[in-house]
Amino acid sequence: MRVALLTENRDDLRTAALARHLRRYADVEVLRAGTAPTRDLAGVDVVHSHTWDTGLAGHLAKCQHGVPHVLTPPGLEPPARTRRGALLVADRIVVGSFQMRAELMRRHRELAPRRVTVVHGGFDTQAYHPDEGTGALAALGVRTDPAAVRHTVACVGRDLPEAALLNLLRAAPRLLPGTQVVICASGPEAERAHGELAAALRAEGCDLVWVRRTPSPRAVRQLLTFADVSVCPAGHDAPEPAALAAMACGTPVVATKAGCLTEVVHDGVTGLLVPPPGAHPEIYAKDLADGINSLLADPQKAAWMGETGLARTEREFTFEAAAERLYAVYEAVSENKVKAQRMKTEPIRT
Template sequence: MPLRILHLIDSNGLYGAERMLLDLMQRQQSSGLFPILGSIGKKDESVKELEAIALERGLTVQPIRMRSGLNLAGGINILEIAQKQNIDILHSHGYKTNILLGMLPACFRRIPLVCTLHGWTGTTPISKISLYNWAERQLLKYHDAVIAVSDQQLHDKRLRAAGIDNNKLFKISNGIDLDDEENAQAGKDEVIQSFVKGGKAIVSIGRLSREKSFETLIEAMSVLRNGDADIKLIIIGEGYLRDKLQKQIDSLHLNENIQLVGYRIAAKRYLHLFDALIISSVTEGLPITMLEAMAAGVPVVATAVGGIPEAIKDGITGLLAPPRNPVKLAEAISRVINDMQLAGTIRSQARLMIRKEYDSRVMADKYAELYARIAGRI
């Protein structure tokens, strides 16, 4: 009988963790495992975007609906579904299911529990999301395996401070489907194409939330404009900071240089329209968008946070800048879009690195080895 894995995620869109999970599940299915998407949602919520795309890809989907917030009943509901479906491994992706399942004693759960840390998004010590991240870390010790996606994450002192046994900690880097990258059709979008037409253009992709630090990127665009650089920036994504970011753009008189275009499905299809991808985050795991851009031959300028410096070797596979430093970020952007030789080196070297180290086949094989290792532990 193939190993049955229930992947659990509470998704609000098709972002990095969701794209990584879809690629992983497809690789697992093709290799003879039986992955199931356990998609968490609110009571009476209709089909979620992730569920629809998973079904389109021929994956098995189990919608799981529960009341909002963190509650023990939600974890018990997940466990009952898993037991009815004869699940061999519970694989959690995100703080909500990490907490819900971590609260259940192993003797009660009786199914091995694995989690992947896609990144902590709390940026201030006192905030709701920082509290959830803290609670998650305290419960990770009750998981059977905790997977970090980067060396930086693996050696994070907060994991040791939470009492997690070193024998439960593993590193498995995110990977992307290189076959899909090669065969993907270039996207067409009149709003984006008309705005960037005829000049240098850069793009940033992600939720409009604090950890992405888009305000730093907007400040960097002001620095570039003051240096007479004629560059257009498209920000693809939606979120609670949209109005605040738009006000910043307005106050800096950057409306002719920056446009917030909202959320786009499969945003990677638009990468070919740009001279560079910019990541201005203050915290990250190992961004899928970065890997996709590198595979597509689009130079990446990113802040040196999380696992980013493991993939971006400064001046070779991309350019790095310190976080929350618009001047240094502007300098790096200027370099990559004005130095064609540098950009060419980055394109070729980044593609080589992706093929060697970030193929989803390698990722799926490592997860399969880990599952086999812990399947009989409880």
């Protein structure tokens, strides 16, 4: 089977990693839609587009050459410049979460449920995995001496919203004594949160380490492995940099019961989910602290959750798992094409 992955950037690391694993099953080529005329897609068996703009190229290939088109929409609504028909007539739509599937079908009621498939995005477990070393932590200011620090809670993520950080900082004073809170966050919103509360918390005696630069993957890996708990506060529901990275390092997660996190974190099994803050941030801060403290106070339970989360990540969220499920989608749409062609050519029996 020949598969063309259409992207706007051939150097996209995620697409490259997915293509590498898909090549175990099929002949896969990554094409930049802006430079690949649709005539170049005539010989492929399946076209899979990953953005709205490449979705147009996939739609044209379907119309001109009869190539089955699989579309992974980057959002719920096509932009004004994009024809909605590319979404509605794609042979299969692949989304990354059940939440997105439900919302997509709610907004586009013309979609038949069988045409929308959930395939969780692949996660790089080669970059994030348990790393018991601590050599990279001293440069971050993280203390590892058990005589000085009883517990460590980590919050790691790119472009963490200010609201999410403030929620965590409100919870910090409620954590068990001897708890070191390590926040790896940078950007304008992180700086605003840092200026508002971080100094005040330190004045109150909170053990707060704020890493205001992007740490190396090795440092993140060691931090998440060393931490007793990883926390994903409200407002930050992207699974990869938060929950999945921690789970891949064997660390339990305390997160908000919202967005994709409800599909990544199995409540009570790989971590804990707390109700979203709504209009009561102080209640949320208490719930968040209570969830973290319950795991800090029960290291055996936390260790079991960490091991279970690691196993779940390796089973369900790797690029290997995503490639296997995507190939099953490609086989299905190709088989449907063959059936449709056979129905056109076979004589009608009376």
